[in-house]
Amino acid sequence: MNLELSDEQEFLRDAARDALGRVKTVDAAREALEDPAQRPDLWPTACEAGWAGLLVGEEGGGAGLGAFDAMLVAMEAGRVLAGVELLGHLPASALLDAGQYGGLSAVAEGTRRAALLAARPPGGLDGDAWTVEPRSGSRRADAPRAEGDRVSGTVTWVPDAPGADVLVVVTGDGTALAVDAGQEGVSVEPVMRYDATRSLGHVTLDAVHGETLQVTPEQVSHAWYLAQVLLAAEAVGTVERCLTDAVAYAKERFTFGRAIGSYQAVKHALVEVLRRRENAYSLLVYAGWSYEDRRDEFPLAASAARSSAGRALDFATRELISVHGGIGATWEHDAPLFFRRAQLSRRLLGGAGEATDRVAGELLARVAA
Amino acid sequence: MNLELSDEQEFLRDAARDALGRVKTVDAAREALEDPAQRPDLWPTACEAGWAGLLVGEEGGGAGLGAFDAMLVAMEAGRVLAGVELLGHLPASALLDAGQYGGLSAVAEGTRRAALLAARPPGGLDGDAWTVEPRSGSRRADAPRAEGDRVSGTVTWVPDAPGADVLVVVTGDGTALAVDAGQEGVSVEPVMRYDATRSLGHVTLDAVHGETLQVTPEQVSHAWYLAQVLLAAEAVGTVERCLTDAVAYAKERFTFGRAIGSYQAVKHALVEVLRRRENAYSLLVYAGWSYEDRRDEFPLAASAARSSAGRALDFATRELISVHGGIGATWEHDAPLFFRRAQLSRRLLGGAGEATDRVAGELLARVAA
């Protein structure tokens, strides 16, 4: 048994930290709130580092690495609020690989960027069709539908849709199709909400051509759960950054003659951030292991990771503001940027609440079986 | 505007504290866990103090006091875990009064004790019939049904049913009937669970005679909410006692050269008990006021009070154990007795969770109207 990082994984992580460290991504996160053009394009960095093909097999031109490796990169991106388009691309690329998509090598190289039109697998209490995020409100919306090789529908809040070349569309019955985003009938409306580092789009497809991918229902649903663990891993990275920043400040800020980190209220709250980080990270490990070795547990592990990491992120970003007192709630401070990230992430891809519900659903199904 | 206690209310409270202080009720709570016969009979005390007729009008032989006065007595009972049968009797007596029940004066004197066969008013998500607590599980059970003047059905977990003389039964359509508990066909099975201070019974009625009370649907439902606020008031009393005991210990227990109450972790948790006590008490005030002056808000106020007080009680009893460290979790300490009280109360009369749901239901109905 060995759950420590391998040498290769440490290298992957350090290289990611190094590559992303070359851009002032946190400052850019603030500037982009007022001028979205200030959002740096990190896709070239991703391609150069080989992240685009991380989950594509070697035969397909990729690196053939595992889900946990992808999470390591996502953690580094989360640590510095880097808007790399991996949340859309990686799950889509895994499905394109599984379905032996013709243009796979360009996807693996990153010369063609992919995005998953995030459809939710059936489950929970809402029937057994695939659904997508509604534009607003909590009721789920119908997933796109296909007639022959023509697919139509609207999917909102799609991560990394703006600028994507290949859209992987999942229909209401769980079929996956690869759609060329350049064709007529595809419309992508970029949207920005509260956190300027994340590229989102509302996508409308009007009877566009799609190439049906030969994939199993399980593979399709696991693409959704891959997106869940990437969100979770990003969150863990951000939590670690919040903890580091908060601890540093708690050591140097004095009140009533003592560093504030010597007070139990502050100390225990920071240990609580650590506790939540440890739990969420342990679940990333579970998700990574199950993706390789126990695929039937992946939905449970991924949902638990998303749920746990989401709650950790919410707590950590609020605590970072709180430790700083009033100054932590000002525009020029970094803390609100992490907070904005937490607020938006919590509501994407089904929301952290749905992931929690899926954990219960998986556990209940397990004991019923 | 004056929400302070009146002189009469202070007198009522002090007299209750005095009367209940004559019995070692907390010690009895421990002894009764092993021998239920050790549970002291406090009904004579209640009759002598005039509590039996507290909510019965003066014409009916009662004191004609208000709901908040009843709460003051319940708070004192909660403070010392006194098992006075007011939770069953008072709401039932209010309904017997409203329905001009023939034997009202004996009920007001307490020579005949009453109990409400706790039926839940419609509301929430489960249709519009009255229901009762199930024996186990979360699905609600059907309330008794009447044919002419004959009523049948089973109601479980009825507070103060054992030994009651008059049972006030609510049927599925919201009719209320007074049933003489002495007649054939009435069976009351006493039950004890976890907290030995509370008298509970499973009641079965087999085509027994009942006297239909001439009451409005609103009056019937407010009897349920009266029971909710009495539970809430008991809880507030227990919370106050927990806070007093925990603060006293935090001042005298030393660790690492300091009284533990000087540490923020302990200090802030005790302030949190106070905060929850203040909120719950404010909602008792709301409930008391609305019962007199704004009856349409009583269901909202009573549900909020039950919800808030229930959560306060849960927190306070756990904190009392926690402040004491391991010793607080031992049989001979008082803390577990308060904890047991909290555990059972939380699950009675719909449970504190249902009260919370009703708060939401009332708020949503209010904005929809």
Added chain:
Amino acid sequence: MDLNDTPEQAAYRERVRGWLAEHASEAPRENLPEEEVVPARRAWQRRLAEAGLAAVTWPKEFGGQGLGPIEQVIIGQEFSDAGVPGILDVIGVGMLGPTIMAHGSDEQKSRYLGPMLHADEVWCQLFSEPAAGSDLAAVQARARQQDDGSWRLSGQKVWTTNAQFSAYGLLLARTDADVPKHKGLTMFIVPMDAEGVTIRGLRQISGEAEFNEVFFDDVRLDPDATVGGVGAGWGTALTTLMFERLTIGSGVEGLGYRPERFAEAIASDPHAAHDREVRRRLGEVGSELLSIRFAGYRLLSQLQSGSIPGPEAGLAKITTVAAAIEAADLVTDVLGPDALSEDDQFAYITSFLPGLKSAGGTEEILRNTIGERVLGLPPEPRLDKGIPFSELRAREREAIS
């Protein structure tokens, strides 16, 4: 127990209502262009001062009505019901004026209180600093007396509401660093247009500048600018803070976070209104927000019977902030990312509340105070007692390095 007015209060309420029926139309309109807001609210305060509605709790000799906090609350309720704003300078009239009445010289009282009441001169409170928030006695802004008796002030203040249009500020400065920190402080009146004063808007999470930073670079103050005596600044500041608690205390009812506001948003999604998890959360925050409403009424009862609210009144703020954060989170969970649009009311709450959490002192310090003063728990060990301020600072620098 009675929530209703006494006959005297009812009569007063009638008078306020009567005045409003006649004059509410003179109040500033909503949605005025930004540059017209302050002038309009100045004029409105002047109008209220003339009608005897601006400073009802001030003694008559200073232009007030010599009434109690209940009358103040009645005005607040009636103005709120009529949908018109109250006075512009709540800080001056509510906290700083009373401080000057208590500690100022006769000249200061006659010079400043009248223009304050009529909003001819708006005031701001210059207490907090970047390194002196909850630990207010740690202020570093330094005033040194000159040979001619005048003062030279340098330093920085922060979280200053209204600074950008204030005529004067009441400022707490250190005048002696070689005595323990509470002892070397002095309170000053500072003209905001003096040379060396720089005001800079401080943007919050939402991007709006709700507060200011104010910088003082060798600002000259007259010899008679001190309030309450040199070295007695801490006592003067405590008076201001006591009035701050009163002002906040009588203005509660949950900062306007009524539970119905959140319920309405949820009711707009019928799916959510039937979701037990959503209902549980709404029920919990709804109970909290309702309890605050009645905690406020209880506080008023206390005020009416003549008692000054204790520190436990601060618990209402903790409850309100926590419940409103949770309520806004819930609504946004239900409505999805669209509720995070910058101009959405719930996104605004989400952005605004984290800063409010530590406004007026952190929750941690508030819990300390309540634990010690209300529950009687022993204090934390204090490492700064009796030590000269200059040495404290030196120790800090050493500990960090």
Added chain:
Amino acid sequence: MDLNDTPEQAAYRERVRGWLAEHASEAPRENLPEEEVVPARRAWQRRLAEAGLAAVTWPKEFGGQGLGPIEQVIIGQEFSDAGVPGILDVIGVGMLGPTIMAHGSDEQKSRYLGPMLHADEVWCQLFSEPAAGSDLAAVQARARQQDDGSWRLSGQKVWTTNAQFSAYGLLLARTDADVPKHKGLTMFIVPMDAEGVTIRGLRQISGEAEFNEVFFDDVRLDPDATVGGVGAGWGTALTTLMFERLTIGSGVEGLGYRPERFAEAIASDPHAAHDREVRRRLGEVGSELLSIRFAGYRLLSQLQSGSIPGPEAGLAKITTVAAAIEAADLVTDVLGPDALSEDDQFAYITSFLPGLKSAGGTEEILRNTIGERVLGLPPEPRLDKGIPFSELRAREREAIS
């Protein structure tokens, strides 16, 4: 990343499995009458010792196998899967024996370790006292040396597991009250049948006596009863505590609180299984309990690579206790008052966990330790440093009176 055995580990696992296949039937049956449990488990430990499965991490010279914590874990997993209990004296073999190996004399090692291993003599740990829990160095049990070199011991210990059938206890006592509190302590071996020793069961919330109080009234101890030197007791105690952390660390996986156990109870009520509020709570505690399982595996990876787990491993206990409390609450909310029957498994959890919360030190102290040692935050001011114990006690008495 690999959760699977190395070839060596797989081979070891096979051997354990093979032994169990042959001998599991010799294990104590479940539901033995109470008085037969201890004798049966003694015999079983003896059997395991003979088979080399009782103390695999002990050096061979003391009868162990000289293996690592992973082998210990493999034994635990296989025994658990086979449904048979492990050794009776986990405290002696896991913590006290290793302490004697580290600090005891050669005579002590040869006299005590063998009978301990074979459960001929069971041991108990006599550290905690009513007024010395988290602050263990505050023990007051007093041992005074006599002219003949023997000792006289008086005092009280508490939370002593297995005391009622132990032959010996390892006891921390104060031998000098006039030096600072960590310096005046000495560790002793105490025969539990000595005159003046009284053992009393300590009932918990559930009514069961899971621990004991032990009273010492002028108990005579031999001159050679000390372990690790007079005045060096604190260092000896730290060794025991380090092994305690290791024992707990390798025995985690959430104390058996698997999420499926709670899910099963909820699944029994189809109404509840479809209630979103119930599902949200189950999902949250389920995630917590799953995370503990993998935190345990991560810990094992660390142990395998030779590192000793840091204090942050204690976070798993905080998570487990909090999640199991919440899970039991949830199940009881769903099943109603009937789940509070004294013999119900969930009522037992409800009764058992509040005490577990402070077992092995309160959560507050654990968070302090992790904050300071793992996050590097500055310590609390310590008021007891360098002060003679006797004076500390005098100050306490004064503060309370």
